[in-house]
Amino acid sequence: MYTADKRNRRTPDWHTDFSPRGSFLSPELQGIISATVAAQPQCGFARPAAIPGSALNFFGRNITLAARSTAIDKSDFLGLNKGLNLSSVHCNSTARPKAFSTSGQPKMAESTNALRYVDIGVNLSDPVFRGEYHGKQAHEDDLDDVIQRAKDVGCSKFMVTGSDLVESKHAISVASKYPGFCYATVGVHPCQAKLFDEYPEGAQKMLQELWTLVVQAKKDGHVVAFGEIGLDYDRLFLSPKEPQLKYFEAQLDLAVEIQLPLFLHSRAASEDFERLLAPRMARLPKRGLVHSFTGTLEEMHRMIALGLDVGVNGCSLKTEENLEVVKAIPLERLQIETDGPWCEIRPSHASAKHLEGAPELPKAVKKEKWQKGCMVKGRNEPIAIARVAHVIASVKGITVEEVCEAAWNNSIRMFGLGEKSA
Numbered sequence: 001m002y003t004a005d006k007r008n009r010r011t012p013d014w015h016t017d018f019s020p021r022g023s024f025l026s027p028e029l030q031g032i033i034s035a036t037v038a039a040q041p042q043c044g045f046a047r048p049a050a051i052p053g054s055a056l057n058f059f060g061r062n063i064t065l066a067a068r069s070t071a072i073d074k075s076d077f078l079g080l081n082k083g084l085n086l087s088s089v090h091c092n093s094t095a096r097p098k099a100f101s102t103s104g105q106p107k108m109a110e111s112t113n114a115l116r117y118v119d120i121g122v123n124l125s126d127p128v129f130r131g132e133y134h135g136k137q138a139h140e141d142d143l144d145d146v147i148q149r150a151k152d153v154g155c156s157k158f159m160v161t162g163s164d165l166v167e168s169k170h171a172i173s174v175a176s177k178y179p180g181f182c183y184a185t186v187g188v189h190p191c192q193a194k195l196f197d198e199y200p201e202g203a204q205k206m207l208q209e210l211w212t213l214v215v216q217a218k219k220d221g222h223v224v225a226f227g228e229i230g231l232d233y234d235r236l237f238l239s240p241k242e243p244q245l246k247y248f249e250a251q252l253d254l255a256v257e258i259q260l261p262l263f264l265h266s267r268a269a270s271e272d273f274e275r276l277l278a279p280r281m282a283r284l285p286k287r288g289l290v291h292s293f294t295g296t297l298e299e300m301h302r303m304i305a306l307g308l309d310v311g312v313n314g315c316s317l318k319t320e321e322n323l324e325v326v327k328a329i330p331l332e333r334l335q336i337e338t339d340g341p342w343c344e345i346r347p348s349h350a351s352a353k354h355l356e357g358a359p360e361l362p363k364a365v366k367k368e369k370w371q372k373g374c375m376v377k378g379r380n381e382p383i384a385i386a387r388v389a390h391v392i393a394s395v396k397g398i399t400v401e402e403v404c405e406a407a408w409n410n411s412i413r414m415f416g417l418g419e420k421s422a
């Protein structure tokens with residue numbers, strides 16, 4: 001069995017994908033897989049007891065086995081290779097495994113490099129990750145599982161979006177529950193800008209509360225960006241232009257004063273957006289990121305020229321025009337996100353044809369049919385970041401590793417996230 005080797009372990013952090021065609025599997029793995037299927041027939045996701053600290057995920061063509069703990073030794077893990085039709089091995093530890101022969105599996109899988117992801121925009125404080133939809137409890141709280149299965153594919157850092165004063169507090173509480181993994185952004189989204197004028201003690205008081213919240217959370221190491229702030233002229237019915245402009249400006253000034261990088265949102269407002277940002281960028285050495293970018297090629301170039309990075313998720317990959325823009329984003333300015341529970345990649349999107357060979361997702365069921373280990377239909381979650389990276393790599397004609405490494409380094413450089421910048 002693949003038990004831990006007690007001799008000087010180096011904390012390996014592995015995962016491997018392989019074909020489930022039975023004839024290639026070692027008897028031990030066949031045993032583990034059939035035991036897992038028997039235990040959870042709906043959802044092919046389990047933590048095989050035989051491999052401590054590991055997770056097994058088998059859907060469609062791909063099986064992913066991930067081991068992320070000191071409980072399994074590198075040589076034990078690599079021992080699984082025997083008799084497997086291995087399509088890739090990823091190592092997230094500093095010690096990298098030797099190259100494998102991969103017996104005719106797709107090219108993208110040949111890599112021996114680490115795949116590590118930061119989901120720079122994910123709304124983990126949304127009640128749907130607690131099983132609550134439109135105020136009704138549909139299933140049990142599965143936030144731990146959502147985070148764990150993202151970690152199992154190499155997504156180890158999450159930036160939890162704050163969208164108003166209350167939501168920012170929720171984002172901070174998620175960050176403090178998962179220290180070292182989750183970090184919050186604090187700010188008031190343009191669509192919520194009217195909340196300032198509706199605040200019982202007045203807009204100034206709300207700005208003050210925001211300030212106090214950010215300063216404390218920054219000191220505690222839980223907040224890494226000021227946002228989500230910006231302008232959204234697509235949804236003026238939620239907040240009219242005037243409060244949007246007024247409180248975008250006021251919050252930018254707070255960000256400059258507190259010295260946090262920006263987490264930005266811009267929709268159909270690029271002229272005003274750039275006009276308010278430009279004079280402040282010189283005083284923001286950590287710059288910022290426009291998340292969920294869906295603008296034109298020219299807008300993208302202007303964002304880059306302003307000093308901003310560009311965040312790409314499923315919504316940024318919907319149309320052919322989107323894909324042309326993503327293709328042109330310089331790697332040194334690219335960051336990736338899921339924007340879960342929103343912005344999933346859909347079969348009708350232009351991105352769909354770039355999904356061949358992409359890591360499969362766990363089975364998705366209706367929320368009423370929720371089962372442990374399953375995703376929920378229509379609820380995007382951070383495990384899908386691997387597919388965002390896959391599409392970007394395919395569009396750009398480069399490897400997934402190149403995309404991941406660049407995006408990881410850009411995110412760490414801008415937001416820190418408890419890591420040392422390369």
Ligand SMILES: [Zn+2]
Pocket residue numbers: 228264265291292
């Ligand atoms: Zn947004």
